Amino acid sequence: MSTARHASAPFTVDLVVLTALTSELAVLLEKGKGNSGRWTLPWRLPVRSESLNAVSGRLAVSAVGSKAAWIEQLGAFGDGRAHPSLVQLSVAFVAAVPHEMAGPERGFHWFPVRDLPPLAPRHRSMVEAAIERLRMAVDRAPIAFRLLPPRFTLTELQQMYELLLGKRLHKASFRRSLQAASLVTATDEWRSEGRGRPAQLYTFAPKRKNRPARGVRFDLLGGTGV
Amino acid sequence: MSTARHASAPFTVDLVVLTALTSELAVLLEKGKGNSGRWTLPWRLPVRSESLNAVSGRLAVSAVGSKAAWIEQLGAFGDGRAHPSLVQLSVAFVAAVPHEMAGPERGFHWFPVRDLPPLAPRHRSMVEAAIERLRMAVDRAPIAFRLLPPRFTLTELQQMYELLLGKRLHKASFRRSLQAASLVTATDEWRSEGRGRPAQLYTFAPKRKNRPARGVRFDLLGGTGV
DNA sequence: TCAATAGTGTCTGTTAGACATTATGGA
DNA sequence: TCCATAATGTCTAACAGACACTATTGA
Numbered sequence: 001m002s003t004a005r006h007a008s009a010p011f012t013v014d015l016v017v018l019t020a021l022t023s024e025l026a027v028l029l030e031k032g033k034g035n036s037g038r039w040t041l042p043w044r045l046p047v048r049s050e051s052l053n054a055v056s057g058r059l060a061v062s063a064v065g066s067k068a069a070w071i072e073q074l075g076a077f078g079d080g081r082a083h084p085s086l087v088q089l090s091v092a093f094v095a096a097v098p099h100e101m102a103g104p105e106r107g108f109h110w111f112p113v114r115d116l117p118p119l120a121p122r123h124r125s126m127v128e129a130a131i132e133r134l135r136m137a138v139d140r141a142p143i144a145f146r147l148l149p150p151r152f153t154l155t156e157l158q159q160m161y162e163l164l165l166g167k168r169l170h171k172a173s174f175r176r177s178l179q180a181a182s183l184v185t186a187t188d189e190w191r192s193e194g195r196g197r198p199a200q201l202y203t204f205a206p207k208r209k210n211r212p213a214r215g216v217r218f219d220l221l222g223g224t225g226v
Numbered sequence: 227m228s229t230a231r232h233a234s235a236p237f238t239v240d241l242v243v244l245t246a247l248t249s250e251l252a253v254l255l256e257k258g259k260g261n262s263g264r265w266t267l268p269w270r271l272p273v274r275s276e277s278l279n280a281v282s283g284r285l286a287v288s289a290v291g292s293k294a295a296w297i298e299q300l301g302a303f304g305d306g307r308a309h310p311s312l313v314q315l316s317v318a319f320v321a322a323v324p325h326e327m328a329g330p331e332r333g334f335h336w337f338p339v340r341d342l343p344p345l346a347p348r349h350r351s352m353v354e355a356a357i358e359r360l361r362m363a364v365d366r367a368p369i370a371f372r373l374l375p376p377r378f379t380l381t382e383l384q385q386m387y388e389l390l391l392g393k394r395l396h397k398a399s400f401r402r403s404l405q406a407a408s409l410v411t412a413t414d415e416w417r418s419e420g421r422g423r424p425a426q427l428y429t430f431a432p433k434r435k436n437r438p439a440r441g442v443r444f445d446l447l448g449g450t451g452v
Numbered sequence: 453t454c455a456a457t458a459g460t461g462t463c464t465g466t467t468a469g470a471c472a473t474t475a476t477g478g479a
Numbered sequence: 480t481c482c483a484t485a486a487t488g489t490c491t492a493a494c495a496g497a498c499a500c501t502a503t504t505g506a
Contacts, residue, residue, distance in 0.1 A: 048314065075300075076317040080277060089278075089315075091302040141446065154458085154459085161442055167439075170496055172498095173496060174442065175460085177495085178444060180494090183444055192505080194457085194505075196503075196505080198458080206446060211445070212493085214469095215399055215468065215469085216364075216391070216395060217403075218406075219366055219437070220366065220368050380486090381484085397485095398486090399467080403467085403468085418478080420484085421482070421484065422478080422483040422484025423475060423483080423485045424476075425484080441496085
């Protein structure tokens with residue numbers, strides 16, 4: 001029951017920053033500003049008349065030290081689930097950043113999504129929604145490419161997709177689709193990684209292609225099939 | 227700049243109700259409560275501590291007179307786009323209802339989405355987002371079926387899908403996928419519609435089927451292809 | 453030489469769209 | 480009878496996954 005009488009808006013903007021941490025997804029958490037030293041998602045009470053996108057963008061910069069590779073609004077969260085701010089409503093954003101590029105700022109820490117510390121209920125539902133949204137977005141936005149360095153091997157790219165999607169992919173199929181989509185071009189560089197045959201390096205260089213726009217998918221009932 | 231000192235929450239809940247109106251999508255608008263008699267999306271200032279889902283659900287009932295066939299949160303809208311309430315933030319929902327079932331309540335009217343009256347900028351972006359969201363949701367939720375009467379012909383079902391998706395579908399492919407998805411069962415009734423051969427009536431009776439869970443779709447660059 | 457990884461060719465099953473054909477009523 | 484619509488069979492192209500094979504390095 002906070003009496004909002006200062007110039008801040010009566011809702012928080014919260015951010016779920018995801019990254020690829022050695023073969024698993026990780027979330028960026030902040031050492032709680034409140035009394036209990038619990039970890040929280042980065043959030044802030046925006047000042048009035050600030051745009052949501054501006055606030056979330058600056059929140060990302062303040063957390064990871066650079067602009068996010070991808071950021072999207074998740075939605076409004078409230079409905080009785082507790083939040084560290086005690087404010088009724090939160091607008092959540094989901095972002096992805098490359099892990100190597102910029103270490104987290106002071107007071108922040110990466111946690112694997114499979115092993116999170118206790119979070120406020122509202123924050124826990126945001127993390128779940130964020131992962132789901134990321135997996136939906138991976139095939140519509142070049143997120144995987146932006147999480148990799150400018151030059152990468154196709155195996156690295158595939159592993160990034162597998163990590164983001166949370167499932168294994170078939171090597172030959174992956175490369176065929178990639179070829180058909182005209183998304184990468186080979187460089188003349190190769191990289192030797194320990195034992196086996198060196199891998200060719202590629203760059204992200206999408207060329208517009210008119211996809212045939214398939215019909216309906218009757219994907220009701222959430223049948224995942226294995 | 228309204229001083230929010232009464233017991234209402236400092237944001238609005240807005241609703242985009244969509245329906246299938248004789249071969250085109252239509253939105254439900256309300257004669258503006260404000261000074262200018264402009265049309266607006268149905269919205270309200272919820273009282274504090276009300277859940278978002280509860281508010282949006284009741285808003286739908288008050289607009290169409292019955293529970294929505296499908297409803298989902300669209301997200302938070304603000305960012306400087308004007309809203310009839312003058313409130314900074316709005317949480318929008320999108321809903322779909324069958325057109326025949328329940329006429330709109332007094333003061334409401336259906337408008338084809340291709341021919342909308344002037345709307346507040348924030349409401350216009352909600353309508354656009356709602357249509358896009360509906361099209362994404364049509365193959366994950368049985369929206370088309372809930373907009374049809376319990377017994378329908380396959381041609382009616384296909385036309386509903388075409389209307390919701392905004393594109394033509396291939397008849398034989400549509401029926402094959404439908405069959406494969408085990409979503410409908412035939413009744414022993416037939417309906418003669420004017421000239422040609424009568425059509426068999428079907429009911430929505432989904433049977434769980436384990437779909438094979440396909441790989442990646444490189445669907446970047448929004449290539450629609452025709 | 454062996455182990456390990458990169459990269460590719462072939463085969464098969466599934467599916468979407470094109471097209472044509474049959475079926476069955478009303479005008 | 481003719482016409483309009485329903486319903487279905489066949490063909491083809493695209494594509495995903497399985498499998499196996501070759502290529503190229505380090506140990």
